[in-house]
Amino acid sequence: MTTTLTETPAGAVTQQRVRPPITRLGVGLGILAVGALVLIVVSWRATGFGVGVLFSGLGEMWTFLRSTLPPHFSSADYSLGHMLGDVASTVSMAVLGTALAMVLSIPLGFLAARNTTPHPVVRAVARTIVTACRAVPDIIFALIFRDALGIGVLPGILALGLHSIGMLGRLYGDGIEQAPPGPRQAVMASGAGRLQTICASTVPFASPQILSNALYRLDINLRSSVVLGFVGAGGIGFTLQAAMNTLQFQLAIGIVLVMTVLILIMELLSALLRSALIGNDTVRTGRRWISFRKQSRSRGNTMPFDPGRVRPHWTGARVGKASIPYLVLVVLGLAWWDAQVPVSELLSSPGAIAHAVTQYFPPDFTTAGSLLRQGMWQSFVTAVMGTFVGGLIALVISFFAARNIANSWVYRVVRVLLVIGRSIPELIVAIMFVVAVGPGVLAGVFALIVGTIAFLAKLMSDNLEEANPGPRGAIRSTGAGAGQEVVAAVVPPALPGIVGNLLYMLDVNFRASALLGIVGAGGIGFLLAQTVQTFDYRTTGAIVTTTFVIVLLIEQLSNWARRALN
Template structure:
């Protein structure tokens, strides 16, 4: 019996069933496999380095002996502490200012929306990548050869290396702004310079300020590392103390650095609050750059500063009143006065830093004839008969970075989650863990490496553990910020169905912030490879030990070879990270 379709019924194949899940992006499976391979490599690194509880139990006796040699701490006089801190801050501020000044034009050339042509954009991007890949300690070694031990070496080394981070973030910020104002100026006949100054720089100024202040915090910790290769300041004083095994003075100065780092971060946070508005400090610099730029490009000028609706309405009322009264400038209210005071204080700090750093432009000009000769010492690259050993130590450095990243992730996920206001059970718990992250963030990795070298002995374990613990300061903050910035919609939906706190966390909050968390972990691996290179300076294993030795015995061709190897490794990791992020 044949069944006849009813009249008017559609014929042909049945329509496909609607998809309940989004179609996976091309390459997402390969990206997931890559992440699993990196996870397996991290587990292998931890096992191969034999990092376990027994490692620290065995080192308990050495730690006790070290404590006996360290206590009581020998703090220098208050005047000496203030002098060292002042000199360090002057060098750090000057270096950050130099990197900011260099990064603005470089970012405009690197951004697709402001670059004059593809060649200029590619060249600017390449310059940013090179500046980021060359370790600051290598730059310091080169500049010590040219300018000798002093402040100018630190300013140039930190300043040029910082361009790698600041230039990239500035370029990303420029690319994310609304092109409307610049296009309107162009249509009105404005020159390219007028389009940039009137339509590009004002919207991105909040992001520029935030990134610059964030880099100031980083450079302060870097200055401690550079003290071991001849840069003046408190890092140099720590290096001199440890060189003669005066641990009482060295650890005391390390605690001074910790307090200085915490103080600078709190002050920079206050400045961001005053200049950028109340909403910005509640979000991380790295994790919320795009959101900050979007606020900055809002139609409402007050929205660019994160000002709430009431303040925006008050501002409009004041503007209307100003028009009625015939005024063409905003009134000097409390908000404008506060900003002006902060701007004045910032200008005075910069002027004092330039004067107090001791970095003389005349010294730079005098040394220019020696630049070509000194740079020529680094070419051609040489191996010194150590090429197999250098490759072996490079693999050790990568192993240290993988183990440190895994340790950092394991420690940072719970700490960062408890530091997030929308995850912590109470606001007090969130503030407590934010303080923990802040304290760890203020300890330079080099100091942690020295401590763990004493506990675990010379070698790779000390470097991996030091970087893993230090990662809490960076990754813990990024995890907390990412969870706070996650879309609250899924969380509210699970809460509405009666889900418990754990169900809300694992079913809604974590998935919403998963992509950002993956990006942060890949960034941490990138950072750890560079840092693992530097920790070899204090005996924490890896290729950094050979780098420092080659510079000390004037084997600059070997320094170049090591630099090329590290550069290639960092570039490969960065390319993998970019590819994974684009596929997830």
């Protein structure tokens, strides 16, 4: 709402408030907000969410935690060397699966983005492929490839690769759509073709997000590869399952601690690479804003301009950025060597993979119709509550985890805590809450809240870190305080990404709630586990198909909300 000054015929000046016009888009956003509020209230009542029951079960949770201490890193028939070998296989599986997803997701992201797709039909097909990959749980992919290729690391690589397309393709497409139109129009005005325009204007803008999201997906895949080991996909997951089945909780917590260290290392590498690619970020320390990159100690220590030199000087920043591709190739080569991927077996098995897929179709919606509907509803309301409560907490924490907003020490501490939260497998968290509050959807809600805080706070803080420092400097020059600067220059450009990530987290939690039911945390997971164990693959296909439809609806809602906010 704005205020204008108008002059009456008598010469007096009056003030009139000018209200923005009521548009179809504004009405749609209002309906969306009201619908979201109603859905949250319904989910709150359906899940019986409350923190009182959690406090009453802290004693049982503490008893369970005491049974896991002190952690063991070996046993009578399992040495530390065996554990490190299994961890290496798990890391190789995650690295190769993420690389496969990244290679396939980049072209899908450009085809799925509204501003780079060659045709709306191509965009719809690309979005459908991405949504389908995200809707099928990675454990289902692992079962399909295990039946076709046998037990080993290869089914895990393919499962992680295909399932990760659902996340990376979505985030890449959304990030490309956020590219400012100005550079694109300038390049087109110079006579460049479509491909040249994309390479010159869109790729430089999207490159930091592409690498950042790939690194983020890598630490997700590190956790997921542990779960895939439960179904014979290799790695440390098989040992973790055996330890839990034989009540060796001390060995299980030792495995979790090792994975925590790995994910912490991955977070540090991610921060360094983001710093190298995003550029000259700023960090608030005390009352001063300083450059995140170390500047030269001597103001006069600048390199003179050499008109005869075409290439820029080799500075430390340039060397670091240029070495990134070679570092990635070395890591991929080591992972390939460790995994020992049987390429010949993979090339000769399309028929076996196709046969394994056909077992799930046509889906059977009648055999377990009532259980299917009840389980899907429980999974949905569990995901809504977990996303809502976890998202609110994550939004607050994201300001303390953003490098360009928080104090440097606060930033480091919060990031480490988020890494620890992300490193604990979802099934372990769900078991802890089942012990505390009993089996049911409430345990699933608490488990999803923990996972949402750890993952969404990182994504939101990354959105905040990508704010352009130019508007911040302009607002700061007017005498605005730090809080005003963040609210006016950091939050608005990050808002579409935050909303998109929140809706993306909803369908992530919906799929995660299906797996949590395996350990008694409610939802469709119990029926899913039963159908897999009894080889009722057509009912499993019905679960996957229903999940796909719900995820597709959330995808369309997310796309509309992002366009409305941009």
